[in-house]
Amino acid sequence: MAARNGVVLVGCGNMGFAMLQGWLQSGTLDAGDVTVVEPNAALRERAAGLGVATASDSSGLQDRADIALAVLAVKPQVMDAVLPAYREIVAGGATVVSVAAGIRIERFEQALGAKTPVIRVMPNTPAAVGAGMMVMCANGHVGAQAMEFARRLMAASGEVAVIEDEGLMDAVTAVSGSGPAYLFHMIEALTAAAEAAGLPDDIAAQLAGQTVYGAAVYARQSGETPARLREQVTSPGGTTAAALDVLMGDDRLTKLMTEAVEAARKRSAELGK
Ligand SMILES: NC(=O)C1=CN([C@@H]2O[C@H](COP(=O)(O)OP(=O)(O)OC[C@H]3O[C@@H](n4cnc5c(N)ncnc54)[C@H](OP(=O)(O)O)[C@@H]3O)[C@@H](O)[C@H]2O)C=CC1
Numbered sequence: 001m002a003a004r005n006g007v008v009l010v011g012c013g014n015m016g017f018a019m020l021q022g023w024l025q026s027g028t029l030d031a032g033d034v035t036v037v038e039p040n041a042a043l044r045e046r047a048a049g050l051g052v053a054t055a056s057d058s059s060g061l062q063d064r065a066d067i068a069l070a071v072l073a074v075k076p077q078v079m080d081a082v083l084p085a086y087r088e089i090v091a092g093g094a095t096v097v098s099v100a101a102g103i104r105i106e107r108f109e110q111a112l113g114a115k116t117p118v119i120r121v122m123p124n125t126p127a128a129v130g131a132g133m134m135v136m137c138a139n140g141h142v143g144a145q146a147m148e149f150a151r152r153l154m155a156a157s158g159e160v161a162v163i164e165d166e167g168l169m170d171a172v173t174a175v176s177g178s179g180p181a182y183l184f185h186m187i188e189a190l191t192a193a194a195e196a197a198g199l200p201d202d203i204a205a206q207l208a209g210q211t212v213y214g215a216a217v218y219a220r221q222s223g224e225t226p227a228r229l230r231e232q233v234t235s236p237g238g239t240t241a242a243a244l245d246v247l248m249g250d251d252r253l254t255k256l257m258t259e260a261v262e263a264a265r266k267r268s269a270e271l272g273k
């Protein structure tokens with residue numbers, strides 16, 4: 001029997017392409033093991049530029065016996081329309097990996113068969129540079145080999161966490177799935193503030209980007225809590241204390257972040273309906 005190590009990536013937009021870059025750049029997958037299905041010609045070409053096979057739809061894939069994982073990276077709103085085309089591939093032994101926000105495992109079981117092996121993954125776009133946060137949650141039909149393969153792929157894109165309780169996936173989505181956008185906005189806001197303080201645009205952007213990057217790397221590598229690292233920057237009566245009075249007074253930023261995460265969590269739950 002042929003080895004089952006093929007991956008079909010269905011949808012190669014923002015998230016699909018970010019994962020594909022992580023898989024190939026790390027050498028975890030050979031380009032020859034991946035087929036990208038993407039209706040958008042420009043996005044197909046972008047994927048083909050990495051050396052993978054591409055197709056505009058699933059026809060021609062049905063007979064393939066080498067497909068281990070069908071990674072679904074289409075919008076939640078089109079998932080129901082996309083699934084029927086993958087029934088045969090799944091019946092042939094492929095495991096479904098969905099990165100769609102909100103859509104619960106039982107939706108895939110209903111559409112593809114009650115015993116369909118399904119892994120939900122909530123990735124994020126820093127996967128493109130191997131710095132993603134990939135949270136996995138599987139049903140009981142996923143075999144050990146498929147789970148291990150999926151875990152290896154996700155580990156190529158960043159850190160992996162596995163959770164048992166699927167009910168937490170909406171919260172995961174709101175924190176690490178959407179989270180990069182909050183931090184990108186933080187860079188935008190710090191850049192705007194730097195410009196308002198009189199710095200030239202290019203210096204403002206450099207300072208904001210490198211400061212957020214450096215703080216994140218330091219927070220992950222120092223072994224200290226973020227609170228302790230914050231205190232180390234904050235001289236009594238100094239400049240940081242003046243700024244933190246603005247951000248932390250009345251728990252301002254924590255309340256705002258909690259409100260933002262709750263809005264995302266609710267939206268994730270709605271997308272699953
Ligand atoms: N962007 C992110 O940061 C994250 C996204 N996700 C999840 O990833 C999924 C994709 O999001 P994102 O990449 O941002 O969306 P994109 O719109 O960028 O990518 C989805 C791609 O799928 C294509 N597509 C539509 N129908 C099909 C089909 N039948 N077969 C193959 N491809 C198809 C779309 O083409 P067309 O536009 O022509 O319809 C589009 O190019 C979503 O479910 C989202 O919840 C999860 C975590 C983070």
Ligand SMILES: O=C(O)[C@@H]1CCC=N1
Nearest residue numbers: 100101173177178179
């Ligand atoms: O905005 C969204 O719906 C997707 C899911 C997580 C990040 N992007």
